[in-house]
Amino acid sequence: MKIRSRIVLSLLAVFAHVLAASGNPALGQGITRDSLGGSKSEYGAILDDVEVGISTSNVGLLAKHFAPQVGINLRGDENGTFSSNQAYYVLMKFFRTRKFARLQFSTVGASDSNPYATGGVEFMYKGAKARAQVYVALMIEGRKHVITQLSIY
Amino acid sequence: MNRVQSRFATSFSLKGRSHTTRIVFFASALLVLSFLAEFMFARYVENNWEKVAEQRSRDHLQQAVRAFSDVQREVRRVGTETAQHPTVRAVLSDPSRDRRELFELVSRFASEHDVGIEVYTAQARLVCWHGSSEPSHQREIEVALGGKLVSFVTRSQVFTQLFVATPVWSRGKILGVVLVRRTVDLNYPLNNRVVMNTGLAEQLTRDLGVQVVYDFSPDASASKDGRYSSAELIGIDSSKVGVVSVAHLARNAYLESVGGSFHILNVILWLVLIGFACTVLGIRIATIRSVLVRGVAATVLIWFVRFVLVWFDLPSSILQTGVFDPGFFASTFGNGLAKSVGEMFLTTCALFVNTAIVGRFVVENGWRTSPRWLKRHFVVRWLLVAAVAVLMFLLLRGYAATIRSAVFDSTLQYNDPAMILPSFELATMVASLFLLSFCLVAVVVGLTSSAFTLLAGCATHGNRSIWFVLAGVYAVAAMLGGIELASPLVSLPFRLFFAASALGITYYLHRQAIRGESIISLQTLLLTFAFCAVFFYPVLDANVHDRDHNRIEAYAQQVIRPADSWLKFVLDEALQEFLSNETISTLANGDANAVDRLAFDRWARSTAAREGYSCIFALTDSSGYELSRFMIGGEASMEMYHNLLQDVPKRKSIVVHENVTGVNTIRVYSGSIPIVTGGDGVLAYGHVVLAASQQSLFRGESPSVLRSQPQELLETFHRPAVVSEFHDGQLVTSTGSLLPIGYQLPATVKARLSDSTQRSFWSEERIDGTVCETFYIKRSLTNNQVVALSMPELGLSWHLVGMVKVVVYYAIVVLMLVIGFLVVQWVRGHRYEFTFRDKLLGALLVTALAPLIVMATYGRQYANDRLLEETANRLEQETATLAASIEQRLQGEEGIVQEALSRDEIDRLATEAGTDFNLYVGNQLQASSRPELYDAEVLDKRLSGLAFANTVLGGKRFYLETETIGSYRYAVGYRPLVSGRDRIAGIVSVPTLYRIEEVEEEISLQNALIFGVYAVVLLAIVIIAATFANRIAAPIHKLTLATKRVARGDQHVTVGVKGADGEIGELIRSFEAMTEELARGRDELVRFERELAWKEMAKQVAHEIKNPLTPMKLSIQHLRQTYLDRVPNFGQVFDDVSRTIIEQIDALSRIAGEFARFARMPKPTLVSVDVNAVLREAVLLFDKDPNLRFELQLGDELPPVRSDREELRRVFINIIRNGVQAMNNSGLLQIHSWSDLGRTLVVLKDEGTGMSEEVKRKLFQPNFSTKTDGMGLGLAITKKTIDDLGGSIVVESEVGKGTTVTIILPNEQ
Incomplete structure (x- = not known):
């Protein structure tokens, strides 16, 4: 086989492999923010984003509402206070090995302008189904609410 | 070219191009094959999933069964070894024998094999033990005493343990039983350093990737859930001891795990391809002439590779822990270039290589x-x-931003004074x-x-x-x-x-x-x-x-966060735990033991446990009868609990009660929830009571040993901060003793607090002689309640430790650098030669460091021993205080200790002694100031075997033991309580388990101090050793340089060392005398040679001149004779003769010209000359010949040299001509020019026949030639020209391999 042909074939092979390797695992599970319905309270949109973000393992939806310092507590994973940048990657790593079902907050409360929400969610981890409780706490910073604590126990 | 470069050059040269393509093709083909294999495997799995799943499940089940069997076999072996030991038999044979030796033996065996051991007599009486006591197995011991080996598994609140009872035989008679126990599973979801959740099920689940469940209950049976496969577990006596169930493999999970293996192979292949491509491109880039283009190309290549790695998420996708764990550091910079410590390191390495390569290009090609x-x-x-x-x-700003990110986007402790040696991530x-x-x-x-x-x-x-x-x-x-x-x-x-x-x-x-x-x-x-x-x-x-x-x-x-929402969440979540399937099925099954454990189980899995709140968890049936209860520090909430039971609601309810006592507010949250199943009505009620006090800032107060993954506490922050609360400027509560009682806020702080627009600020103030940085924050803008967090200022010792750490970091980096440098040198084929100075420095350092290391090790050991001694002394005093108090209570009546001490008495004794304690009667725990650990079964209620042996049997008045729980070792002091009749009524013990953080901090600071001191000493040693090495080696180094100069031909050399004495001084003086003598001798030799040369030249000139003169004379004589003879063709003869004479005169003229040039006539004209232009002109004279090829690699914008343009041209023409002639006018001649450090270098390389050493030696001698024509003056003139310009010419040649001529000329100043 001529050298040129080998090179072309090699490039084709590489291209095909690149296509195969570039699949995005976080394509979502058909759950959109619209399908969950939007909340009318001022921090409701944030809670909606949290629900959708966890359900679809879309960390970006969560991270855009993080405070500069966020308390993250994850079952079987990291626990601590992280910067918003760090929290993004910590959650990415957490969601990589877990597939969450649909999250819906069962309790939404507020106390002295510090809202919080909790709810249960099922997830698959290493082939086994498990259940976790999600807690998110918000705080006003400047003119908007930000997430200061996110726990998935 | 070194061997590595030549190898690469061969691979990637014109001839090796096909090799490269083959390798690339092969790797690409493998990639395709891998892709296809993965695809086909996925298809196969899809089509044959049932068969695959069944096979995998069978394998997993076998592994799970085998894992249990292995543990059982090991435990049986320990039991047999113990039972057959002579000491065991001796003690069991003779009850009056001292049992201390037996306790020592059993303790050693148990520690070695990580088991618990108990020894019973033939009457089933316990005589020796090590390890936990619960649960007891009297029945099984009776069976073993019947001569049968028994194994069984029992589940307690926290542990599931495997037991093996081995009879002790001697001469056909059973003397007793050895019972060995090993924990096989942990039912307590606690995972910290003290109690590590590494049960068999958990470990196998992790290894196999599917859920594994061991069921050791008496009625364990195969799982009816279609998602599991089950197998029976058989004991040593062939009876069933339990069932193991393994979850069936999920297809997606299986494909994912196999895909992971393919992914690793693909990664390797990709790395091979990328590596190859980079190497090829790198070599190509190295041949680019333009510095700018070369630099840009290298930069593009390096960053292309880096981004390709990021895009493919390499190596993070494979190595997800350690330095690639974002928990340590992660920044969004560069879309993944710094998403972990490892990625950041790779990026900075790329930047470093880029900078080094570009910098080197610039420096080598005239950077000024x-x-x-x-x-x-x-x-x-x-x-x-x-x-x-x-x-x-x-x-600089970008750099500072990067460092800021390295600090703020990470959890790395850069400034922890207790940590001198950095962790791998920090390093x-x-x-x-x-x-x-x-x-x-x-x-x-x-x-x-x-x-x-x-x-x-x-x-x-x-x-x-x-x-x-x-x-x-x-x-x-x-x-x-x-x-x-x-x-x-x-x-x-x-x-x-x-x-x-x-x-x-x-x-x-x-x-x-x-x-x-x-x-x-x-x-x-x-x-x-x-x-x-x-x-x-x-x-x-x-x-x-x-x-x-x-x-x-x-x-x-x-x-200042309102605790209310958080505590309500904790309570709510705890109540929800009672509604889990596990709770309902346990209640429905009716197993009394399991129901009894339910409250503990629910507590263990709740957030209340993780956060360490004082609480009560309980279950009651529909009529209010208590089925199960677990309590931690909840005694104060008992009243609330009883109130809860009085009025059980039909739905979930939460009640908050606030109790203000003085300056402290205690909030108690209580709630109940009915546990309902379908249409059966209420099965039971779950109750939770949770208490949090303002003094602890509404945080949990349980010890860290009872918390799973305890959160970062401010108290453990390496800069301890004290939290205080002020009302109207008056201190009401504080977590530390920094602020004195009645402390008032300073006036400046009050003034700032009165500003209603400012909610928080930092202030520096002096509190009790200590300068503190304090952060003040109001609970709300209009509130007069202020919270203050105060940190003492960083002292001198802190900064000293910080400086030591910088030295340590630098040493680590230098070590890496030196290793990297040596590796690069080795790759290049250069062997690094250690100089005399290096060896001397090494010898000095080894001599100084060896004893230092010994001292440091001994010092650390001594310090640890001293710390242990201090701990022992402290424990001795504390136990003495406690013993005295309790003995006073005894008032001479030994039986009184049998009565249980009340909670108040225990607290009072603990407060007076200033420590927690335990009280044992016989070998059982009777009272403890920290009952939670025993209630939770984290600690055993039985007295330690060795403590019993030493105090009760050995009669020691104080015994110190180091006990282990999990990965933590802690000291415990034991002291017997002596009654009036000098009998031992009980044992009091003081463990340091509850002071884990204090002890660790003390050890860390001690280590930091020791290490810091030795690091400073080490630094001083290195500096002093380096100084001495430099001073001693300097004269040797100068001597070496002088020797090299002499070897290069420099005649008048002095070493330049003043005041040297001893052998080195003698050596230097001898050397200088020798060089002087050498110079004199060389001058004489030169003079002699010059005379000889002139004589030789004069001889040559005479000979050369004579040659044309002879025919001239003969011609004139002939002409004269012809004239005299009046020959008719005189005209013709005259013409011939005159022609001959003219030719000979021309020859004479040529000879005169050659010698004139050699003697430097006329004087050269020095101008600024572009060397490249002259080279091109010289080449032009030869490049008409089609058989000749010239390869010119001329440096860009060479600086000019000061020279006679014509003479320089002749030099190049001469050398080129010689090369062309050596190649027989056919072949490749390479010419390369560049500038380096103020010099211009020109290299001319031909493929000719080369020359021998002898020829090379005479090459520049006048009148030496290997050709038949010519005067042999060409190269002599060339050399003289170069020498006169202040340059040098070097010839390298080998017969058959061509010749390389290097001309070095100084640039024009």
Whole structure:
């Protein structure tokens, strides 16, 4: 086989492999923010984003509402206070090995302008189904609410 | 070319191109195959999933069964070994025998094999033990006493344990039983250093990737859930002991795990391809002539590779822990370039390599020359200088932002004083920052050098005023750099320091270059990295200080966070736990033991347990009868609990009760929830009571041993902070003793607090002689309640430790650098030769360090022993105090200890003694100031076997034992309580388990102190050793240099060392005398040779002149004779003769011309000459021949040399001609020119026949020639020309391999 042909074939092979390797695992599970319905309270949109973000393992939806310092507590994973940048990657790593079902907050409360929400969610981890409780706490910073604590126990 | 380069060159040369393509094709084909294999495997699995799943499940089940069997076999072996030991038999044979030896033996066996051991007599009486006591197995022991080996598994509250009972035989008679137990599973979801959740099921689940469940209950049966496969577990006596169930493999999970393996193979192949491609491209790039293009190409290649790795998520996708764990550090910079410590390190390595390569290109190709066209544009030069200054400070800002991210986007403890040796992650991050600093310094030096060159116009480095002008420009830029920015990231003094450093380093390197020394050397690198350490540490330290402040502020926000919402969540979540399937099925099954454990189980899995709140968890049936209860510190909430039981609601309810006692508020949250199943009505009720006090800031108060993954506590922060609360300026509560009772806020603080627009601020104040940084925050803008977090200021010892750590970091980086340097040298084929100085330094360091290491080890051991001794002394005193108090209560009546001490009495005794304690009667725990650990079965209620042996049996008045729980070792002091009749009524013990943090801190600080001191000493040793080595080796080094100069032909050499004495002084003096003698002798030799040469030349001249004179004479004689003879054709004869004479006169003229040129007549005309132009002209004379090929690699913009243009041209023509003739006018002649450190080098290489050593030796001698024609003066003239220009010419040749001529000429000054 001529050298040129080998090179072309090699490039084709590489291209095909690149296509195969570039699949995005976080394509979502058909759950959109619209399908969950939007909340009318001022921090409701944030809670909606949290629900959708966890359900679809879309960390970006969560991270855009993080405070500069966020308390993250994850079952079987990291626990601590992280910067918003760090929290993004910590959650990415957490969601990589877990597939969450649909999250819906069962309790939404507020106390002295510090809202919080909790709810249960099922997830698959290493082939086994498990259940976790999600807690998110918000705080006003400047003119908007930000997430200061996110726990998935 | 070294062997590595030649190997690559062979692979990637024209001839090896097919090899390269084959390898690339092969790797690509493998990739395709891998892809296809994965695809086909997935298809196969899809089509045959049932078969695959069944096979895998069977394998997993076998592994699970085998795992249990292995444990059982091991435990049986330990039991048998113990039972057969002579000591065991001896003690069991003779009950009166001292049992202490048996206790020692059993303790040793148990520790070695990580089991618990009990020894029973033939009457089933316990005589010796080590390990936990629960649960007891009287029945099984009776069976073993019947001569049967028994194994069984029992589940308690926390542990599931495997037991093996082995009868002890002696001469056919059973003397007793040895019972060995090993924990196989942990039912307590607690995972910290003290109790590690590493049960068999958990471990197998992790390894196999599917859920594994061991069921050791008496009625365990195969799982009816279609998702599991089950198998029975058989005991030693062939009876069933339990069932193991393994979850069926999920198809997606299986494909994912297999895909992971393919992914690793693909990664390797990709790396091979990328590596190959980079190598090929790298070699191609190295041949690019243009420095600019080469630099850009190298940069593009390096960053292309880096981004390809990021895109494919390599290596993070494979190595997800350690340095690639984002939990340590993660930044969104560059879309993944710094998403972990490891990625950051790779990025800085890429930056370092990029900087090094580009820097080297620039330095090697005339880094101090500026384009000629710029010399004419004054304004443009100044604008460029200004741009350079601005760019420099932008780079500094970027650098400072990176360090800020390294601090704020990470959880790494840069400034923990207890940690001298950094963790691997921290070391990697610090190494990255070092590399980054180095790159900044290198780029800045390059920019400064460029700015200098622009100002100077050309490479005139003697002009010092240029440096001052540049300093002024930088100072202005530094000041302007912070004006428009709200947070300039670095202060003005630092920017000025940065500018001064840039100038200083550049000046130093310029001076080095002027002296002809290489600026790319190991010494320069080490000094630069040392500077980097001094440079980046203050920036890092400032950011760490800011982060400490941020941390305090974040914690303060948590403190003022309304606890109500959080505590309600905790309670709500705890109540929800009662509704789990597990709870309902346990209640429905009716197993009394399991129901009894339910409250504990629910507590263990709840957030209340994780957070460490005092609480009560309970279950009651529908009629209110208590089925199960677990309590931690909830005694104060019992009243609330009873109230809860009085009025059980039909739905979930939560009640909050606040109890204000003095300055402390205790909030009690209680709630109940009915547990309902379908239409059966209420199965049971779950109740939770949770208490939190304001004094603990509504946080949990349980010890950390009872918490799963305890959260970061402010108390464990390496800068301890005290949290206090003020009402109307008056201190009401504080977590520490920093603030005295009745402390009032300072007036300045009050004034700032009265500002209603300001909610929080930092203040520095002196409290009781200690300078503190305090963060004040109001609970709300209108509130008069203020929370203050105070940290003592960093003391001198802190900064000293910090400096020591910088030294340690630098040492680590230097070590890496030296190793890297040696590796690079080895790859290049150079063997690094250790100089005398290196060996002397090494010898001095070894001599000094060996005893230092011994002392440090001994010192640390001694310090640890002293700490243990102090601990022992303290425990001795504490146990003595407690024993005295209890003995006083005994009042001489030994039986009174049998009564249970009340809670109040226990608390009072503990408070008086200032420590927690336990009280044992017999070998059982009777009272404890911390009952939670025993209730939770984390600790056993039975007295330690060795403690019993030493106090009760051995009669020791005090016994210290080091016990282990999990990975933690702690000391426990035991003291017997003596009754009035001098009998032992009980044992009191004081464990240090509850002071884990204190003890660790003490050990850490002690280690830090020891290490710090020794690190300082080590540093001093290194500096002193280096100084001595330099001083001793300097004369040797100078002697070596002088020897080399003599070898090169320098006649008049002095070593230049004054005042040297001893052997070295003698050596130097002898050397100088020798060189002087040598110079004299050489001068005489030269004179002699010159005379000889002149004689030879005169002989040659005479001979050459005679040759044409003879025919001239003969011709004239012939002509005369012809004239006299009146020959008719006289005209013809005259013509012939005259022609002959003219020819001979021409020959004479030629001879005269050659000799004249050799003797330097006429005088040369020196002008500024472009060497490349002259080379091209010389080549033009020869390139008409089609068989000749010329390959010219002429450096861009070579600096001119001062020479006679014509003479130089003749030199090149001569050498080219010789080369062409050596190749028989056919072949390749390569010409390469470049400039380096003030010199221009020209290399001419031919493929001719080469020459022997003898010929080479005579090459430049006049009148020496290997050709039949010519005078043999060409090369002699060439050499003379070069020598007169101050240059040199070197010839390398080998017969059959061609000749390389290197001409070195100094550049025009």
